[in-house]
Amino acid sequence: MTEFNIESLKSNGICGIVNLGNTCYMNTAIQCLNSIPYFMTYFLSNQYEVDRNIRKKELEFVDVYAQLVKVMWEDNCTIEPERFKNTLAKFYDSYSGYRQHDASEAFIKIIELLHEGLSYRANIRAIETGGKLNYYDKINIMSIEAWKKRYSTNFSIPLKMFHGQFWSRKKCENCGQVSHNFDPFSIINLPISEKTNTIWDCINYYILSEELEGIDCEFCKKKSRSMKKTTVWKTPPVLVFCFNRFDESGNKISKLIDFPINRVNFSDLVDKPSEKKALFDLTAIANHSGNLGGGHFWAYAKNMEGKWHNFNDKNVSEIDDTSYLVTSNAYYLIYVKRGLSVDVIYS
DSSP states (O other), rough: OOOOOOGGGOOOOOOEEEOOOOOHHHHHHHHHTOOHHHHHHHHHHTTOOOOOOOOOTTHHHHHHHHHHHHHHSSSOOEEEOHHHHHHHHOOOOOGGGOOOHHHHHHHHHHHHHHHHOBBOOOOOOOOOSSSSOOOHHHHHHHHHHHHHHTTTTBBOOOHHHHEEEEEEEEEEEETEEEEEEEEEEEEEEEOOOOOOOOOOHHHHTTTTTTEEEEEEEETTTTTEEEEEEEEEEEEEEEEEEEOOOTTTTTOOOOOOOOOOOOOOOOTTTTTOOOTTOOEEEEEEEEEEEOOSSSEEEEEEEOTTSSSSEEEEEEEEEEEEOOGOOTTEEEEEEEEEEEEEOOOHHHH
């Protein structure tokens, strides 16, 4: 990895992608992934070859994806990803043919396939300091144990880059005991309401405590009322938010939600003390116009030089004014954590 010259790529990677027939959802997901520096260089530097799991059938998808990335960074051109689409359809039948699909769903599916094909056993454990444990130390140990139970035999660099951890706690009103749960996520789905005008409004609405009735308490074994609150404990290097722009009836919510671009702190969402000061920069936006039955996806994404481009299938144009990035079409947002170390990410 140390021999890979990332500087040589600064003006590359600005490729259009042919729409094969309602495949704008796939093109958008590809462009968003292609804008993430450390994820892209994982494949361009051939670092991924160290992790190729020859026992997994998903390795076929890994190799096709890696080839796609390399073609996109050879030159600024237009590509036709028919092989990529066909391979994706091998693993998910729903992508056979040319029906419309959701861009956020495609984004998640691509990451899942890459995770499986690049998975390995990992030694996940809490590091003992020998000192007295405070409340958050104990919570952190619980979170690591949950991570270990789920991923010690099936870990990967894609998982490490995109998956964070929710922290949910429920307090039983009968016995007063609090239960803790730690669940992984790759995308945080944010609600939109009449009162949400910014991403901060959506986040605050998302983390509101909710009252649960008739829940079996794991401590007193009685059905009781509980208060539940969910926040983020572990933030991934790549933090993805998706606005819930479709209601239960499938109607589109075309409301402008304002969001920041550079040096963003999500401390209101995060409870782990060591991560409250982390800063993130927006690197890609997946946009959607139209409705659930007939719409179109395209991406705004930042290249290695920090220049934003509009990737609308095979049509690519530079965006000079970042104020044009914030629109009512914004569907999901990709933020990358500042101060990342290649050695830490790829280890």
